[in-house]
Amino acid sequence: MPQPKHISRLGVPDPATLDDDLKAIWQKCEEKLGFVPAVFSAYSLKPQRLRNFMAMYNEIMLAPSNLSKLEREMVAVVVSSANRCYYCLVAHGAAVRQLSNDPELGEMMALNYRVARLDTRQRAMLDFAWKMTTTPWLIENTDRDGLRAEGLSEQDIFDLSETIAFFNLSNRMASATDMMPNPEYHRAARG
Numbered sequence: 001m002p003q004p005k006h007i008s009r010l011g012v013p014d015p016a017t018l019d020d021d022l023k024a025i026w027q028k029c030e031e032k033l034g035f036v037p038a039v040f041s042a043y044s045l046k047p048q049r050l051r052n053f054m055a056m057y058n059e060i061m062l063a064p065s066n067l068s069k070l071e072r073e074m075v076a077v078v079v080s081s082a083n084r085c086y087y088c089l090v091a092h093g094a095a096v097r098q099l100s101n102d103p104e105l106g107e108m109m110a111l112n113y114r115v116a117r118l119d120t121r122q123r124a125m126l127d128f129a130w131k132m133t134t135t136p137w138l139i140e141n142t143d144r145d146g147l148r149a150e151g152l153s154e155q156d157i158f159d160l161s162e163t164i165a166f167f168n169l170s171n172r173m174a175s176a177t178d179m180m181p182n183p184e185y186h187r188a189a190r191g
Helices: 020-032 040-041 049-061 071-085 086-100 104-117 122-132 139-147 155-175 183-187
Strands: none
Touching: 020 040, 020 049, 020 183, 040 049, 040 086, 040 155, 049 071, 049 155, 071 086, 071 183, 086 104, 086 139, 086 155, 086 183, 122 139, 122 155, 139 155
């Protein structure tokens, strides 16, 4: 049974009505991915917010960091699992599968990251992500000390925390708007 056909329950503007800079992004997405990510379409309801969202996403997920792109995507999926965010589980689960070349890893991250064979550093990062998402008021120095013990620097802990916070925001927007993931994500990197 296919998922609902809408992108967002709040609607999305006609791409032809977007500002030229956003039209260029749409074209680049079509050329590179074959589709425009639904999150862009949903956020295009507020064009400046879309620009801000893309800038923040690019800084958090693509800028140089001691957290690998795969680790940041794993964090996105674990946060989204805790929040039961359908859009992000599908979209970022696909990214985990692609980056890891492991079709099972995306499913493990989405359903129960604790079953995955992870190194102790990744396990500590994902445990921190889960706790920050589900019980943030319980975060203590011992949690940060645990990350330091696994080799994370102050900057790494900041990057990890910001990634967690960003996906909590993103999950809540996706849930609030009933955002649907692009169908292409379901099929991506399944082996």
